[in-house]
Amino acid sequence: MAIPLSTLARLEEFPVAQVEMSGAQWVTQYRGQILPLIRLSVIMEERRNRLRALHAPPTADSGPIQVLVLHHEGRSFGLVVERILDIVEDRAEVRSAATRASVLYSVVIGDRVTELLDIPAILGRADVSATSPIPMSRSAEVAN
Numbered sequence: 001m002a003i004p005l006s007t008l009a010r011l012e013e014f015p016v017a018q019v020e021m022s023g024a025q026w027v028t029q030y031r032g033q034i035l036p037l038i039r040l041s042v043i044m045e046e047r048r049n050r051l052r053a054l055h056a057p058p059t060a061d062s063g064p065i066q067v068l069v070l071h072h073e074g075r076s077f078g079l080v081v082e083r084i085l086d087i088v089e090d091r092a093e094v095r096s097a098a099t100r101a102s103v104l105y106s107v108v109i110g111d112r113v114t115e116l117l118d119i120p121a122i123l124g125r126a127d128v129s130a131t132s133p134i135p136m137s138r139s140a141e142v143a144n
Helices: 119-126
Strands: 008-014 019-022 025-030 033-039 065-072 075-081 094-097 103-109 112-117
Touching (some): 033 119
Antiparallel strands (some): 065 075
């Protein structure tokens, strides 16, 4: 899979201890903001492989998570991926139409057929289209 390079801000690796829950959304504190995290494995899960713990945070023993920090229409979010392979700047000429949701089309990059992800569709499926990172400020911490 690949994303348009124009949406990529940074490649990050976060310890799982840094991942928190805000409602049903994974988030992390990032550069003075609260960054929503979208798990590609949940957004693009296959119908035959439904995941059970969709809202559970990662376990402490699962190691660091790989995150693409993306900017789209003035908003930032983290796309959690299984692993980051490489950054390749290449002309991606359309080779075939998309065969599943959240994919724009397939192209050949580095002699491999690669799905180009549809970032607006992913944001829509993740229901974070109306959110943006929230600057952290001083506030009282309360417990329920």
